[in-house]
Amino acid sequence: MKSIVSTTCATLLLVGVASPVLGQPTPGSDPLPSWKEGDVKRAIITFVDAVTTEGSPDYVPPEERIATFDNDGSLWSEKPTYFQLFFAIDQVRKMAANHPDWETTEPFKSALAGDVNGLMATGKEGLAKILASSHANLTAEEFSAAVRDWLATRRHPITNRPYDEMVYQPMLELLAYLREHGFKTFIVSGGGIDFIRVFAEETYGIPPEQVIGSSIAAKFEMRDGIPTIVKRPEGMFIDDKEGKPIGIYQHIGRRPLFAAGNSDGDLQMLQYTTIPRSESDSGRHFGLIVHHTDADREWAYDRDSHVGRLEQALDEAPKRGWRVADMKRDWTRIYPDATQSSDR
Amino acid sequence: MKSIVSTTCATLLLVGVASPVLGQPTPGSDPLPSWKEGDVKRAIITFVDAVTTEGSPDYVPPEERIATFDNDGSLWSEKPTYFQLFFAIDQVRKMAANHPDWETTEPFKSALAGDVNGLMATGKEGLAKILASSHANLTAEEFSAAVRDWLATRRHPITNRPYDEMVYQPMLELLAYLREHGFKTFIVSGGGIDFIRVFAEETYGIPPEQVIGSSIAAKFEMRDGIPTIVKRPEGMFIDDKEGKPIGIYQHIGRRPLFAAGNSDGDLQMLQYTTIPRSESDSGRHFGLIVHHTDADREWAYDRDSHVGRLEQALDEAPKRGWRVADMKRDWTRIYPDATQSSDR
Numbered sequence: 257m258k259s260i261v262s263t264t265c266a267t268l269l270l271v272g273v274a275s276p277v278l279g280q281p282t283p284g285s286d287p288l289p290s291w292k293e294g295d296v297k298r299a300i301i302t303f304v305d306a307v308t309t310e311g312s313p314d315y316v317p318p319e320e321r322i323a324t325f326d327n328d329g330s331l332w333s334e335k336p337t338y339f340q341l342f343f344a345i346d347q348v349r350k351m352a353a354n355h356p357d358w359e360t361t362e363p364f365k366s367a368l369a370g371d372v373n374g375l376m377a378t379g380k381e382g383l384a385k386i387l388a389s390s391h392a393n394l395t396a397e398e399f400s401a402a403v404r405d406w407l408a409t410r411r412h413p414i415t416n417r418p419y420d421e422m423v424y425q426p427m428l429e430l431l432a433y434l435r436e437h438g439f440k441t442f443i444v445s446g447g448g449i450d451f452i453r454v455f456a457e458e459t460y461g462i463p464p465e466q467v468i469g470s471s472i473a474a475k476f477e478m479r480d481g482i483p484t485i486v487k488r489p490e491g492m493f494i495d496d497k498e499g500k501p502i503g504i505y506q507h508i509g510r511r512p513l514f515a516a517g518n519s520d521g522d523l524q525m526l527q528y529t530t531i532p533r534s535e536s537d538s539g540r541h542f543g544l545i546v547h548h549t550d551a552d553r554e555w556a557y558d559r560d561s562h563v564g565r566l567e568q569a570l571d572e573a574p575k576r577g578w579r580v581a582d583m584k585r586d587w588t589r590i591y592p593d594a595t596q597s598s599d600r
Numbered sequence: 601m602k603s604i605v606s607t608t609c610a611t612l613l614l615v616g617v618a619s620p621v622l623g624q625p626t627p628g629s630d631p632l633p634s635w636k637e638g639d640v641k642r643a644i645i646t647f648v649d650a651v652t653t654e655g656s657p658d659y660v661p662p663e664e665r666i667a668t669f670d671n672d673g674s675l676w677s678e679k680p681t682y683f684q685l686f687f688a689i690d691q692v693r694k695m696a697a698n699h700p701d702w703e704t705t706e707p708f709k710s711a712l713a714g715d716v717n718g719l720m721a722t723g724k725e726g727l728a729k730i731l732a733s734s735h736a737n738l739t740a741e742e743f744s745a746a747v748r749d750w751l752a753t754r755r756h757p758i759t760n761r762p763y764d765e766m767v768y769q770p771m772l773e774l775l776a777y778l779r780e781h782g783f784k785t786f787i788v789s790g791g792g793i794d795f796i797r798v799f800a801e802e803t804y805g806i807p808p809e810q811v812i813g814s815s816i817a818a819k820f821e822m823r824d825g826i827p828t829i830v831k832r833p834e835g836m837f838i839d840d841k842e843g844k845p846i847g848i849y850q851h852i853g854r855r856p857l858f859a860a861g862n863s864d865g866d867l868q869m870l871q872y873t874t875i876p877r878s879e880s881d882s883g884r885h886f887g888l889i890v891h892h893t894d895a896d897r898e899w900a901y902d903r904d905s906h907v908g909r910l911e912q913a914l915d916e917a918p919k920r921g922w923r924v925a926d927m928k929r930d931w932t933r934i935y936p937d938a939t940q941s942s943d944r
Binding site: 474498509528 | 663666740784793794797801807808809810811815818819820822825826827829842843845846849850851852853854868871872875877
């Protein structure tokens with residue numbers, strides 16, 4: 257975990273985040289050094305200037321500058337499957353001794369066998385069951401500790417990197433650039449809210465209260481005199497597709513100016529953010545799609561992918577004016593600490 | 601609404617809120633001018649100094665400085681009943697023409713008759729039904745507009761003031777003082793999240809994303825090509841008692857340092873915030889109870905009150921070290937624009 261922290265901090269220094277300690281960014285420095293010059297980078301900078309320059313017809317006051325980011329495939333990788341699923345599999349394995357029936361029952365059987373494809377084949381219900389089982393009846397602290405331990409010790413099966421180092425350097429720069437211009441940055445993820453909260457602050461500079469995600473219920477109880485939150489395997493809220501604008505409404509209560517995603521799970525968030533309510537509204541919103549086009553440095557997938565399928569949102573992009581960041585074309589690097597030629 | 605805004609702004613100026621425009625507060629100025637000198641005021645200032653002074657053994661970094669405030673009875677008045685109930689009654693009356701059965705069915709019958717006592721007698725279920733009916737099937741924008749209009753046009757039945765001018769000046773000062781010291785201030789209310797969000801930013805300086813409250817479900821749909829959030833009369837989350845620490849966990853994901861409430865509905869939030877997990881934890885948390893003791897300037901009630909009953913939390917206060925602000929003794933004024941001698 258150490259190296260990603262220092263890399264992220266270095267990045268923040270490089271892009272010149274405004275802070276009382278660091279001072280203002282150097283005028284004229286490139287705020288998005290890992291973005292190649294081109295339409296997408298230019299459009300981002302033009303948009304940010306338009307909504308943050310006082311006197312601009314599209315000026316928006318700081319308190320309304322909300323930016324929402326999907327996580328899986330938009331801020332970090334999601335192949336061969338969602339990273340949280342690897343965590344859930346590890347958790348289910350740890351718990352298996354107390355659940356002998358899991359050995360013969362799906363989705364647990366596939367999970368225990370480490371059969372990711374078999375697990376994916378159990379569909380949304382199967383995945384939801386595995387994810388819920390991976391934290392049901394744990395206290396909030398026990399769950400966080402399990403995620404923290406997992407991130408510190410486990411490696412990605414293909415790249416052999418720590419999972420939280422497989423984050424996109426250009427998106428870290430974009431987050432910092434938006435914050436530097438008064439935006440509050442949020443994660444709005446189909447992944448688990450409490451899973452992402454464990455690393456979002458250190459990795460993305462996004463505090464727990466600005467993470468929205470799928471969740472299960474919780475209960476409050478006194479345990480040995482200590483007020484304790486215990487996670488319950490019920491009341492699941494799925495923060496995906498239609499769930500994303502609903503999560504934004506319930507959690508933020510304000511429509512974003514900026515949304516970034518990479519799959520059809522982000523379609524409704526992009527629509528909710530960018531479709532103008534009025535004429536004056538039309539220049540004040542920005543939709544960004546991260547398009548996975550780089551099989552050498554990361555992965556290349558869109559329409560036919562089971563994880564991160566991008567079809568409807570890609571087709572709607574020209575009509576809605578969403579910008580499509582082509583990873584191969586638009587990004588000079590993928591991960592923070594990798595060489596430029598081959599990141600994966 | 602105008603006068604409360606300017607009064608609040610004047611207040612913010614008076615207490616010297618740190619901002620890029622206003623600069624730092626004048627050294628030596630009293631940050632809590634409406635709090636009389638005494639144990640409670642001294643304890644608040646001592647606590648804030650301890651957790652915000654670098655090098656102090658109880659120092660807490662800014663990102664962890666979370667303060668949570670109950671709303672009804674803690675930031676604004678709640679007599680003769682919760683103000684939102686007056687709004688809900690007005691809403692139900694507007695909708696009554698489409699619901700002929702309401703005239704003979706409780707809790708609607710009492711609501712339509714304006715019989716607050718009769719309505720309260722229908723209990724939690726009745727109240728929940730009225731509150732849910734007051735916004736079910738409205739779009740997010742329709743509901744906000746209804747609240748905005750109600751606040752602008754309706755007056756409190758006893759004081760004849762706009763409801764949003766019945767906020768506590770000492771608590772406005774406390775909110776500003778905490779923010780000036782790097783705290784993020786949240787509302788954690790049993791009242792409706794979307795109701796409070798309409799006025800929290802203007803009235804308390806608390807943005808919508810820092811308001812937590814009771815809620816009903818919502819759905820997302822396209823209406824004439826516009827992405828729309830519609831409120832649904834189901835999936836109610838009650839952000840009261842045990843619901844408060846759960847709401848804090850789900851919404852903030854971080855335990856507060858500071859919590860303020862005024863009734864047994866705040867008991868679990870106070871426990872969750874202040875009961876130490878470890879020895880080093882014990883000086884870093886503060887619980888405040890607003891005790892309604894001033895029948896001349898506001899209302900006097902505690903153990904026997906149906907609305908805002910304060911019994912268990914008052915009994916636990918000495919054991920837990922919670923400070924009890926006695927409105928009569930500790931506050932030089934109640935509402936922002938009132939004379940000091942008679943506020944109500």
